[in-house]
Amino acid sequence: MYSREVHRRLRSMNTSPMTNQDFEKTVSSSEFASEDNSISGSSKDQGLDAAPENYPKTSVAVIDGNILFRDCLVHCLAVADPGLTLASYRDVEHWHRTAPNVPVGIVLLCATGLEPTRVAVRRNAAFVLRAAPAAQVIVVSDMEEALEIVEALEQGARGYISMSANLDVAVAAIRLVRAGGIFVPACSLAAFRSAAASVSDPGARDEQDQHLFTDRQLDVIRLLRQGEANKRIAYSLNVGECTVKVHVRNIMQKIKARNRTEIAFLTKGLFPQLELN
Numbered sequence: 001m002y003s004r005e006v007h008r009r010l011r012s013m014n015t016s017p018m019t020n021q022d023f024e025k026t027v028s029s030s031e032f033a034s035e036d037n038s039i040s041g042s043s044k045d046q047g048l049d050a051a052p053e054n055y056p057k058t059s060v061a062v063i064d065g066n067i068l069f070r071d072c073l074v075h076c077l078a079v080a081d082p083g084l085t086l087a088s089y090r091d092v093e094h095w096h097r098t099a100p101n102v103p104v105g106i107v108l109l110c111a112t113g114l115e116p117t118r119v120a121v122r123r124n125a126a127f128v129l130r131a132a133p134a135a136q137v138i139v140v141s142d143m144e145e146a147l148e149i150v151e152a153l154e155q156g157a158r159g160y161i162s163m164s165a166n167l168d169v170a171v172a173a174i175r176l177v178r179a180g181g182i183f184v185p186a187c188s189l190a191a192f193r194s195a196a197a198s199v200s201d202p203g204a205r206d207e208q209d210q211h212l213f214t215d216r217q218l219d220v221i222r223l224l225r226q227g228e229a230n231k232r233i234a235y236s237l238n239v240g241e242c243t244v245k246v247h248v249r250n251i252m253q254k255i256k257a258r259n260r261t262e263i264a265f266l267t268k269g270l271f272p273q274l275e276l277n
Contacts, residue, residue: 058178059105062088080171092124096131104132110140117141125155136177159183220247225264
């Protein structure tokens with residue numbers, strides 16, 4: 001998404017066909033190219049509602065192990081907002097080694113997938129804020145679950161940008177955080193309301209959870225809550241033990257449980273008859 005936006009904006013700056021030599025000349029003379037991993041938005045390109053040229057520059061560190069995504073995001077933000085001075089890093093340790101030479105500003109922690117997002121939220125955000133308490137952390141992830149977003153804010157993040165958002169939203173989020181606000185994706189608001197409703201109406205939550213699982217997963221949960229080991233569950237359901245392990249892993253992902261004990265606790269409303277035994 002971001003790489004296509006880069007090419008579109010480069011084309012818009014030159015309407016005539018561009019040869020390879022022209023492209024190389026453009027890149028080598030670009031105002032935002034730099035040898036020290038930092039990029040500044042060009043004041044000649046107005047971008048997306050560009051800030052005035054006398055607007056104070058904001059330092060933005062983009063941290064992501066994915067080189068292609070990281071570079072595309074950095075270049076797109078540089079074109080979109082001349083008020084940003086960007087630098088990219090492969091991880092928080094790399095950022096920390098270079099941080100003393102870079103003004104503290106906004107730090108974008110990018111992650112793809114559930115586990116990398118949890119690492120970004122639970123470990124990396126805390127790491128950054130310990131090293132630079134004045135930093136404004138924004139998590140950028142493809143995970144849109146309300147629990148992940150809430151935890152990011154609890155860990156001190158000032159914003160959470162979904163990778164399903166477009167460049168305009170990302171720029172607006174950075175500007176809002178730069179101005180002292182907190183950015184949360186609009187799509188998460190419905191999830192927040194749903195979570196609040198589940199707290200006020202546990203019965204509704206139990207009914208929702210009932211439809212969350214397949215019949216086979218409900219069988220696995222029922223036996224797991226009875227204290228059965230995977231081998232016994234496999235025997236009772238006439239399936240392989242590996243199949244049971246897959247079901248358990250999928251159940252854990254659906255309800256954000258970290259172990260079998262949390263599965264039993266979080267699903268206790270599904271089998272009220274077991275609580276009476």
